[in-house]
Amino acid sequence: MKLEGSGVAANGTIIQYYNGCYHTDTCPRTASGVCAQVGVTAAVDPGTVPMKSDFNITGIGIRTAQDTGGAIDGYHIDDYVGVGIANYFGNSYNRAVRLLEGDPSCAN
Amino acid sequence: MRKLIVVALFCHAIAAAAEPRPCAALYVKGDQLWVAVEGEARFLFSDSLGVEKPRWSPDGLRIVYVHRMQPQKDHLTDVMVADTRNLSPKAVAKLTWEDSVKAVLQVGWRGNEAVWIEGHVNPSTNIYYEWNVNTAERVRDLPGSRFSWSPDGKYLAYAEHRAHFSPDARRAAGIMIDEKPLWMPVKGERIASPLAWSEDSASLAFVTTGEDAARLRVLDTRRKVERDAVRLESSAITRLRWTEKGRVAVDGAATDLVDVASGRVTRQPRATQSVIREGETSFAVADSTCGAS
Numbered sequence: 177m178k179l180e181g182s183g184v185a186a187n188g189t190i191i192q193y194y195n196g197c198y199h200t201d202t203c204p205r206t207a208s209g210v211c212a213q214v215g216v217t218a219a220v221d222p223g224t225v226p227m228k229s230d231f232n233i234t235g236i237g238i239r240t241a242q243d244t245g246g247a248i249d250g251y252h253i254d255d256y257v258g259v260g261i262a263n264y265f266g267n268s269y270n271r272a273v274r275l276l277e278g279d280p281s282c283a284n
Numbered sequence: 285m286r287k288l289i290v291v292a293l294f295c296h297a298i299a300a301a302a303e304p305r306p307c308a309a310l311y312v313k314g315d316q317l318w319v320a321v322e323g324e325a326r327f328l329f330s331d332s333l334g335v336e337k338p339r340w341s342p343d344g345l346r347i348v349y350v351h352r353m354q355p356q357k358d359h360l361t362d363v364m365v366a367d368t369r370n371l372s373p374k375a376v377a378k379l380t381w382e383d384s385v386k387a388v389l390q391v392g393w394r395g396n397e398a399v400w401i402e403g404h405v406n407p408s409t410n411i412y413y414e415w416n417v418n419t420a421e422r423v424r425d426l427p428g429s430r431f432s433w434s435p436d437g438k439y440l441a442y443a444e445h446r447a448h449f450s451p452d453a454r455r456a457a458g459i460m461i462d463e464k465p466l467w468m469p470v471k472g473e474r475i476a477s478p479l480a481w482s483e484d485s486a487s488l489a490f491v492t493t494g495e496d497a498a499r500l501r502v503l504d505t506r507r508k509v510e511r512d513a514v515r516l517e518s519s520a521i522t523r524l525r526w527t528e529k530g531r532v533a534v535d536g537a538a539t540d541l542v543d544v545a546s547g548r549v550t551r552q553p554r555a556t557q558s559v560i561r562e563g564e565t566s567f568a569v570a571d572s573t574c575g576a577s
Contacts, residue, residue, distance in 0.1 A: 179384050179411060179427050180406060180447075180448065181409065181446065181448040181449060181453065182447060182449040190449070192447055192450040193447055193450075194446075194450045195452065205450075206449070207407075207453065207454055212449065223520070243407055245406065245407030245408035246443055246446055246453075246456065247407055247409050247410050249476070250522065252404075254386075254406065
C-alpha cells in the first residue's frame with residue numbers, strides 16, 4: 177500500500193498512506209474529485225486529453241478522463257480496473273492493516 | 285555477418301563518445317537482437333519471450349533488456365542480461381504482480397555491475413528497481429518517476445512519489461536527488477518531460493507546464509539553484525537532450541533548440557529518430573555508441 181498509495185480494507189474502507197500516516201476515505205478519489213469507477217474512469221495527461229472528456233479505447237471501450245497524475249505523460253492512459261482485480265493478481269490482500277490510531281501526528 | 289543491401293544510420297550524434305569505440309547501433313527485429321556496426325548488420329541472439337529496451341553496459345561487454353509483458357498471475361516479465369562475448373542471456377530478475385509494475389518504462393545500467401528499471405505503478409507514481417547483475421540481488425527500490433542517472437554515475441534524479449487517490453496526489457511532484465529535495469513546483473505547475481543531465485553532471489534540464497506556458501528549466505545541481513527558465517511553444521514533449529555548447533534540444537511536435545545562456549530558442553522540424561534501414565524496412569535504433577542522440 178505504501179507504494180500504490182491506497183488500498184481497500186476487508187470492510188470496504190478506502191485506506192491511503194501518505195505523509196507517513198494512514199488515512200481513510202469513502203472511495204478512491206480521482207484528481208477531478210469524483211470517485212473512480214471501473215469501466216468509466218481513466219487517467220490521462222490533461223495536456224493531451226482534456227479532463228472530463230469521453231474517449232474510446234479500441235478493444236476496451238469508452239472512458240472518461242477523470243483522473244491524472246505525475247506519472248501520466250503524453251499519450252499514456254491508465255484505465256482504472258478496481259482494487260479487486262489487483263488483489264486477484266497477487267497484490268497483498270486479506271492482511272490486517274492497523275491504523276495508527278492515537279498517534280497525534282496522524283490525527284485526521 | 286550479413287551485409288545489408290542498404291544501411292542508413294542517422295545519428296543525431298553531437299557529443300563524441302569518450303572511448304574510441306566504433307559506432308554501433310542495437311536494433312530489434314521481431315524477437316531478434318541485431319547490431320549494425322559501420323554498415324554491417326550482425327545477428328546477436330533471439331529470445332522467444334521478446335527483446336525490449338536493450339541497452340549496452342558502459343563498457344560494451346553486456347546488454348540488458350526485458351521480456352514482453354505477459355500479464356499472468358505470477359509472472360509479468362524478466363530483466364535479462366546477455367554477455368556480448370557468449371551471447372547467452374540470463375535472467376537477473378523476475379517481476380510479478382507483487383512488484384506492482386504494470387509496464388516497464390526505462391531500462392538502464394548503473395556502472396557495469398548493476399541494472400535498473402523504471403516500472404509504471406499507477407497514474408501518480410512509478411518505481412525504480414536496481415539489481416546487482418552478478419548476485420541477482422535487488423539492491424534498491426525507490427518510488428518516484430522520471431528516474432535519470434547523472435553521466436558520472438553519482439546522482440539519481442527523479443520526481444517525487446505521490447500516493448494515488450489521496451490529496452497528496454493533487455500536489456505536483458518536485459524533483460529529488462538521492463532522496464533529498466532539489467526543486468519544488470509553484471502552484472499550477474507540473475513536470476512535463478524527462479529529466480536530462482548535462483554531460484558534466486552539473487546541470488539538470490526539464491520542462492514544466494503551468495497556467496501560462498511551458499518552460500524549459502535548468503537547475504545547477506551543485507549549488508542547488510535554478511539557473512534559467514526559458515519559455516517554450518513546445519507541446520507533447522517526448523525527449524530532452526543536451527547538445528554541444530550548452531544547448532538543450534526539446535523534442536515534441538517540433539524540436540526547439542534552446543541556448544541556455546542566452547535564452548534564445550530556435551525551432552526546427554522534429555528531429556528524426558535514428559533508424560536502421562534494410563531495404564524498404566526501417567528499424568528503430570534501441571541504443572547506440574554513436575554519441576548523444
